[in-house]
Amino acid sequence: MTVQFKPAETFRDTFTYKKSPEDLLRFPFPFPEDSYMYSVNIEPHVRGGPTAAFQAQFDVDEHYIAECKERARILAEDPKRCQVLPHMMTAEWDSLEMIMENLAADYPEHFTLSKDGDAWTWVNRPLGIQQSFIFGKAETLPCGPFEYITRQAQGDFTLQDQREDNLFVDGGMVTSQADWSLEFDIGMSFQEWHGPVPLAHEKGVFDRALKYLLRLQYGQPVRRLNWTMTVNPRLDTSPENYPVWGPDKASVTPENVAEKVHLRVELQTLYRLPRSNAILFGIRCYLTSVADIAKVPKWRRRLHRVLRDLHPDIAAYKGIPRYQQMVVDYLAPLDDGSATSPGIAPDMEKIEA
Amino acid sequence: MTAAQPFNVRVREIVELAPSLKRFSFEPVHGGVFPTPPAGGHVLLTLRDGARVMKNAYSLVSPPSERSRYDIIVRLVAQSRGGSSHLHRKVAPGDVLEMANPVSLFPLISTAKKHLLIGGGIGITPMLSFLPELKARGARFELHQLATLEEVPVFERLLAPYAAGEEIRVHGGGRAAFDLAGLLARQPLGTHVYVCGPHSLMEAVASTAAALGWPKTKVHKESFGGDITGLPFRAVLRKSGIEVEVGESQSLLEAIEAAGVEAPCLCRGGACGQCATPLVEGEAEHRDDFLSAEEKAAGTLIMTCVSRARGPRIVIDL
Numbered sequence: 155m156t157v158q159f160k161p162a163e164t165f166r167d168t169f170t171y172k173k174s175p176e177d178l179l180r181f182p183f184p185f186p187e188d189s190y191m192y193s194v195n196i197e198p199h200v201r202g203g204p205t206a207a208f209q210a211q212f213d214v215d216e217h218y219i220a221e222c223k224e225r226a227r228i229l230a231e232d233p234k235r236c237q238v239l240p241h242m243m244t245a246e247w248d249s250l251e252m253i254m255e256n257l258a259a260d261y262p263e264h265f266t267l268s269k270d271g272d273a274w275t276w277v278n279r280p281l282g283i284q285q286s287f288i289f290g291k292a293e294t295l296p297c298g299p300f301e302y303i304t305r306q307a308q309g310d311f312t313l314q315d316q317r318e319d320n321l322f323v324d325g326g327m328v329t330s331q332a333d334w335s336l337e338f339d340i341g342m343s344f345q346e347w348h349g350p351v352p353l354a355h356e357k358g359v360f361d362r363a364l365k366y367l368l369r370l371q372y373g374q375p376v377r378r379l380n381w382t383m384t385v386n387p388r389l390d391t392s393p394e395n396y397p398v399w400g401p402d403k404a405s406v407t408p409e410n411v412a413e414k415v416h417l418r419v420e421l422q423t424l425y426r427l428p429r430s431n432a433i434l435f436g437i438r439c440y441l442t443s444v445a446d447i448a449k450v451p452k453w454r455r456r457l458h459r460v461l462r463d464l465h466p467d468i469a470a471y472k473g474i475p476r477y478q479q480m481v482v483d484y485l486a487p488l489d490d491g492s493a494t495s496p497g498i499a500p501d502m503e504k505i506e507a
Numbered sequence: 508m509t510a511a512q513p514f515n516v517r518v519r520e521i522v523e524l525a526p527s528l529k530r531f532s533f534e535p536v537h538g539g540v541f542p543t544p545p546a547g548g549h550v551l552l553t554l555r556d557g558a559r560v561m562k563n564a565y566s567l568v569s570p571p572s573e574r575s576r577y578d579i580i581v582r583l584v585a586q587s588r589g590g591s592s593h594l595h596r597k598v599a600p601g602d603v604l605e606m607a608n609p610v611s612l613f614p615l616i617s618t619a620k621k622h623l624l625i626g627g628g629i630g631i632t633p634m635l636s637f638l639p640e641l642k643a644r645g646a647r648f649e650l651h652q653l654a655t656l657e658e659v660p661v662f663e664r665l666l667a668p669y670a671a672g673e674e675i676r677v678h679g680g681g682r683a684a685f686d687l688a689g690l691l692a693r694q695p696l697g698t699h700v701y702v703c704g705p706h707s708l709m710e711a712v713a714s715t716a717a718a719l720g721w722p723k724t725k726v727h728k729e730s731f732g733g734d735i736t737g738l739p740f741r742a743v744l745r746k747s748g749i750e751v752e753v754g755e756s757q758s759l760l761e762a763i764e765a766a767g768v769e770a771p772c773l774c775r776g777g778a779c780g781q782c783a784t785p786l787v788e789g790e791a792e793h794r795d796d797f798l799s800a801e802e803k804a805a806g807t808l809i810m811t812c813v814s815r816a817r818g819p820r821i822v823i824d825l
Contacts, residue, residue, distance in 0.1 A: 241617040241618050242617065243644070244617065244640075244643075244644055245617070248543075251543065271572070272572065290643055315617050315618070316614070317616055317617070317618060317724070318724045369779060369780060369781075371608075371610050371773070372542070372545050372548070372608070372609060372610060372611060373542055373608040373609070373610075374608070426545075426611075428542070428543040428544065428545040428546070428548070428571065428609075428611070429543070429545070429546050429571055429640055429643075430546075430614075430615075430617060431545065431546070431547075431611055431614030431615070431617075432617070
């Protein structure tokens with residue numbers, strides 16, 4: 155089914171972002187069981203999965219055009235949201251190749267990549283782009299190759315260089331982040347940039363995850379889901395802009411909680427890149443309001459149980475204590491106490507509009 | 508992580524470079540192109556000779572821009588364990604073989620100020636993979652290839668496409684005439700050295716660099732099907748409930764596979780860590796580059812692809 159793009163929707167000020175019923179059912183709901191704790195929840199990123207969000211390597215949905223426009227606007231306001239250290243140029247070209255080839259293979263109706271040796275032509279029909287360039291010659295593109303292609307993809311991306319048995323975040327395109335800053339983190343090692351996460355260090359999660367990622371193989375990408383909550387469907391919840399979005403938390407009331415509060419899910423994907431041996435890390439953000447979650451019986455029961463029983467340190471780290479109880483109170487009467495099936499699938503085919 | 512599903516490739520061309528060296532070109536059986544070959548990457552070929560199954564790793568020597576074919580160079584070794592001999596003597600153009608997705612365990616370091624490449628013999632193959640990538644990056648590099656006198660012209664021809672304006676030298680005068688210490692001593696700060704070849708050459712580079720004060724993190728070795736031979740022993744596979752005899756010229760992993768037991772593996776050269784298997788009883792003779800000195804001393808894991816038993820019998824949890 156061809157997706158209907160909604161180019162005019164907004165992720166700030168007027169917040170006209172809305173999910174169609176089809177878009178709601180493809181949401182990668184993040185809880186496979188009725189409780190939540192940190193784990194190394196990594197699995198192979200193969201096409202196909204519990205919802206349609208897993209059908210492509212780089213997912214394109216009805217918000218594609220609007221999200222690319224929002225990214226362009228954020229970059230115009232703050233160009234430092236995209237930075238790549240000079241030694242990552244090979245990884246930039248690797249990323250461009252990886253994303254272009256996968257978009258063209260997964261969405262031939264939207265994207266076409268043609269090659270004549272190093273002379274490549276890229277066509278992006280939703281954004282109305284046709285670009286000819288020489289692969290490996292950055293001056294033949296309007297901006298750096300990593301910035302060029304990530305301006306045309308949904309979700310944030312970072313580039314991890316691998317050396318000295320560690321990973322360093324040496325580049326990124328970060329405009330839809332859950333309160334972390336590329337400007338602050340760039341160049342940091344794996345342990346440094348995960349420093350603020352509570353509990354997981356003690357459980358050895360990061361040591362095991364690092365060892366696993368150092369062995370990540372080319373051609374065998376992996377994925378995991380992460381989550382938090384955001385007030386209003388706002389993509390740009392950056393530390394740089396905290397004065398803009400921080401006060402939103404105080405605007406939640408029992409009357410507006412279901413429309414205001416959104417479950418924010420990151421479909422995180424990790425790709426080993428061929429020439430550079432760097433890792434491309436995709437952080438694809440999905441926003442779904444509590445009111446929309448409530449339309450899916452399994453999801454509303456489970457979200458209620460997870461939030462009700464969440465470890466207070468995790469709730470504090472995710473910044474949700476101010477309105478957590480209001481969400482629980484809203485969902486409690488919608489949880490009939492019946493059992494939920496394992497896994498994240500919505501267990502329903504259709505939602506009435 | 509499990510190894511990706513293998514795919515079928517057709518032998519497109521076999522070129523004899525020298526009496527003991529052949530270049531094999533493969534193309535995808537079902538058309539299309541191969542994945543971009545990783546710098547320093549290798550592929551695993553599954554070779555079947557009757558009931559015997561051999562899996563050998565070979566460096567990819569074709570450049571990343573060339574994706575309609577993958578090239579490897581195979582040397583026929585006197586005491587071949589079978590794979591190289593099979594390729595040289597039995598495989599012909601048009602044959603279809605099983606290949607696993609390419610993997611790189613020998614990457615170039617992006618922050619290096621200069622790359623010093625040292626190859627010995629057939630250890631030239633990952634260097635041939637590095638050269639187009641270093642050229643594409645405009646990186647500063649220097650290559651020294653050790654060769655027998657007969658190999659000198661062969662290797663010079665292989666290196667010729669990259670040689671213009673570069674410091675590339677083939678040394679045919681033997682190891683004694685090769686001034687390794689002088690070469691390492693005159694490198695500028697920030698140089699990374701990459702070595703592939705016989706075990707003794709790789710050890711010589713590592714120890715000479717260490718003696719000159721090079722940081723360990725700037726010395727990179729490709730383990731290239733290191734010596735896996737040794738005294739025969741018996742391995743008890745506890746979970747599978749069987750015992751296998753591991754012959755003198757066979758690896759533990761090969762003996763396990765010959766018994767029909769699926770065992771995890773990837774590089775088959777003691778580098779990737781995929782085949783780490785709990786060691787329940789007996790002592791291991793560790794030959795891998797993956798386990799730390801502490802892990803080796805603890806004696807609770809064995810890398811089945813290269814390591815052997817020290818003694819007549821071990822019990823592993825497989």
